[in-house]
Amino acid sequence: MAAIDLNADLGEALGDDDAMLGIATSAHDSCVVHAGAPLTSPRTVATTAARGVSVGAHPSDDDREHFGRRSLDVPPDRLTAEVLHQLGALQAHALASGTRVAYVKPHGALYNVIVPDKAQAAVVAAVAVFSPGLPVLGLPGSLVFRLAADAGLRPVAEAFADRASTADGTLAARSQPGSVLHDPDAAVGQALSIATQGWARTVDAGVTLAPFAP
Incomplete structure (x- = not known):
């Protein structure tokens, strides 16, 4: 029987996170870059873990002013470092709550640009260093699927x-x-x-x- 994972964006101070955790089976935190605050991630991750929902990372470009939705021309090595930093910080909060980051879903412009732009393979490189084999969510048919598979990660197609x-x-x-x-x-x-x-x-x-x- 086919299974559907219901995932949701959390930690962005835009909606009722607790209500979403009542229906979601996985939830990704904003990593306090495009949205959220220093205390947002630990609280969100702790609540997510306590509700038995998988914790995911939602890394983005460093562009809080535009909610991470503006396309930026970020050098690959810098992008890899930025994403790795976000994943590491969120993992620390996850471990403190007795869980681990279970998957990665890029946010906003970083999510959209990862479809056609090979330079954004830097995101895959960061995830591969962070946790080999970790699932990466993306759009069907996107380049990130091939890049993730080549890097030993597990590409997962999603729809909205x-x-x-x-x-x-x-x-x-x-x-x-x-x-x-x-x-x-x-x-x-x-x-x-x-x-x-x-x-x-x-x-x-x-x-x-x-x-x-x-």
Whole structure:
């Protein structure tokens, strides 16, 4: 029987983290770079661990002003160092709560740019040094899947309940009309479609579905 992991962004001070932990099976912390505060990570990780939910890392570019959503031209060696630093800090909080970081999901621009930009292999390099074999979440068909596999990591395809996609399965830019599903019923419908059929909405003219098979 197929299994679906429900993951959520936490530690960003944007919603009800405790309520999300009631339905999520894994949750990734902001690493206090694009959002959050110094006490956010230890509290979020402790609560996540206490609820029996897997702890993930949500590293991003050092761009708090733009919530990590602005594309930055970061040299690969610097990016590797920045991501490794974030993973290490979060791991310390996880160990203090009796658990470990179970997976990595890049955030914002770092997540989107990792699809077409080979230079962002620096992210994979950081994860491989941090914990060989660790799962890396990404969009179906993205370059990070091949890079992660080559580095001995486990690539995991994911889809979004509240985001529309383009025909090739990449996320539609937030500036594009219809890219974010604000209607809860629409998001629920998309989640069910993904879980039962492996498809989701796109914003491309004349296209209604996009495959989410890895």
